[in-house]
């Protein structure tokens with residue numbers, strides 16, 4: 001009756017493992033600040049530093065072509 005109620009800290013939404021959407025690199029502690037977050041079709045995707053650089057041109061290129 002007199003038990004202390006354990007109150008686990010609520011999980012932080014960004015503290016889950018993330019996977020690079022391009023090369024598949026996995027980070028268990030959530031996305032590092034150096035990673036790029038991109039939302040495509042309502043789905044959040046992360047890109048590691050290397051892939052973000054490579055992907056930047058692709059994203060910009062796609063935007064460009066879609067605006068034409």
Ligand SMILES: [Zn+2]
Nearest residue numbers: 020023048051
């Ligand atoms: Zn990557």
